[in-house]
Amino acid sequence: MMIITHLYQHILALTFAVKEINNNPQIMPNFTMGFSIYNNYFNPVQTIQASMEFLSSQDRFTPNYRCDFQNNPVAVIGGPNSNIYLHMAIMLCPYKISQLIYGSTPEENINAEDIFFHWMFPNGAHQYYGILQLLLYFKWTWIGVIYLDVDIDKTFVSHVLPMFSQNGICFNFIETVHKVKVSDDFAEYVNEEIQLYHTVLSSNATVIVLHGEIQTTMWLRRMLRYAEFEELPMKTRGKFWIMTAQMDFTSDALQRDWGIGFLHGALSLAVHSTGMLGFQKFLLTHPVSEKANGFLRDFWTHAFNCFFPDTRVKDICTVLDQNFEEICTGEEKLESLPGSVFEMSMTPHSYSIYIAVYAVAHAVHAMHSSTSRHASMNNRGERTILNWPLWRLPHFLRSVQFNNNAGEKISFNQNGELISGFDIVNWVTFPNQSFLRVKVGRLNPDAPSEQFFTICEDDVLWPKSFNEVQPLSQCNEECNPGYYKRKKEGKPFCCYDCCPCPEGKISDQRDLGDCFQCPEDEYPNDKQNLCIPKIINFLSYEEPLGASLTILSLSFSSITILVLGIFMKYHNTPIIKANNRNLSYGLLISLLFCFLCALLFIGRPKKVTCLLRQTIFGIVFSVAVSCMLAKTIIVVLAFVATKPGSSMRQWVGEKQAISIVFLCSLIQATLCTVWMATFPPFPELDMHSVNEEIIVQCNEGSVIMFYCVLGYMGFLAIGSFVVAFFARKLPDTFHEAKSITFSMLLFCMVWVSFVPTYLSTKGKYMVAVEIFSILASSSGVLSCIFFPKCYITLMRPDLNKRDQIIKRVK
Known part of the structure; x- marks a missing residue:
């Protein structure tokens, strides 16, 4: 017979609760609570037999017949395995006996008989969602799963694991632990376990979710024990275990001295519990007398490795097999046992039994208060509950509410499930076979959704096989940023x-x-x-390029003003008066504005500057080119008019020159007006042209109008060039045909090269290209036309005489 010493605490928790209730007159006044214990041996047949014994009189196996009126059954506390409630229900539900199940809950209840079941285990969906949150919190996306070959575990695989997959969890393996049956070949079963062992330890999944029942740790220890007998490199790979709340640490006599290091750092879920005051003191004062029943004697024998002197003959073989040498006195102390044999702290399963007893007591008290007229008196004058309608007790259990001695509220929901959450437990083991359950987190269904899962990561002690740091469990390494x-x-x-x-x-x-x-x-x-x-990009005055262009613009403007001053000072000299002095003044003033309008292109574009810069540039340049065109036309007409009988004299004069300039400039002004009235330029941020910059620029509005303005200036320049080219050989010392020819040639070259250069640049360099073209073409006109005259006026005044003109003409 296999003795699981840890389960003795379940009995002690039951005894402790009954003792407290009987000593508390406020819970069940005038009544005494008792109990009977039946062992189901984790076996369906034994469970049914125990249920039948429960329905019989004490010490008699006569189902459906009871003659001891003082010991009337009120409710049954069953567990901890999931299949227990099904076999209990077969026998107990027809008698309408309330059943409180601890250990686990089914995924699907049993419909008509639900009312008789109360689960001392919270809603299992909360547990599975909590495990999912735990995996996601630590980014464990590549895991293994091991489950038992029982109905509730199969439901876990079919219903819960798909939810894990939907939330980004993948499975390296999903393996089943088969139950040993009498008909099974034991050697085949061992081979299956060894194969499972190889699958688990050879996998690259670090984290393994183990969904089992209370005795599953015994199987796990046996499986890991194989590593001590096989020289396999895979056994050195650490595994991190996550265990469900149905499980608990259990062991038998064979595993007593086996190591428990595999538990160190593991995480498990447990029904939320609190330490019960007085429980450890109760354990310290609980010896076993010589008259103790067989179960207690068996526990004492296996826990303390001793035997009682009066051991019956049928137990001698067991004693000899275990090599017990010391004699049991019954006064051995439970606290002297290592944790791998017996725990002094109340386990979650024991806590469930404890509050189950209290729930029954409070429900009976409530039912008694409401149905006291149904009570009867026995021969001793004590009240009995023989005539109480036990089918009403489930209704009182559903509505029962009380506080345990730690002050926590205990109640059930409409499905008979305990309203509670789960604790996240970190296992810490020690070399002396003892361990601690450290609560490091909580699953609280009553909290807001964002606070349902809480964990203190700093309190978690990780396994030594992972150098006490958080293990990683992913199919491959995470992708780095980028x-x-x-x-x-x-x-x-x-x-x-x-x-x-x-x-x-x-x-x-x-x-x-x-x-x-x-x-x-x-x-x-x-x-x-x-x-x-991105860097804000525009041609500013502060940067070297903007500052250089600004200096050039102001320098050429100053030179233009200086030339204008020279012309005004020497305005009566022949070289100044030649070729229409007023047109020269107009040309110089327009060139001055050309140089100055370049400043409109520097600095952050704004609405006003965007509207003005292209229009002012287009108009003043048109005025400058028109002046040169008028100069050339007037020179040609003047020579034609000097021929005898010519009728062109009426076209030679000041008015005709002004008319040419005005007419040509008016056309450009009209184009600019139409442009401003239809699609005017506006400031914009160009986010995409340059990858690393935001270009603050002027959107020209209508590109067609922009090129029309440029095209018209080119048309005027070409016209001036053609006329000047044909007039270059006219016999006059001071006429400017050759100078205009060169200046217009330079002008056309600058603006023809401007277009492809302008289109191939971005940002401030595009603006710089246009400014450079303005300055280059304007300075070309200034230098070709006015510098020779300034040179003669200032440096060679001997050539600036009328007789020189007449001499050259002759």
């Missing part, structure tokens, strides 16, 4: 390759499924794991 996950063909979705992000995208976290674009005002860094704010 990479994204790409699924491997034919593998679970948790297995993937890490691929660099495409150009222009980033991933700023580990293990992202895809890369993403940075916001418009940011750009990826070189490692593509961070978005960097």
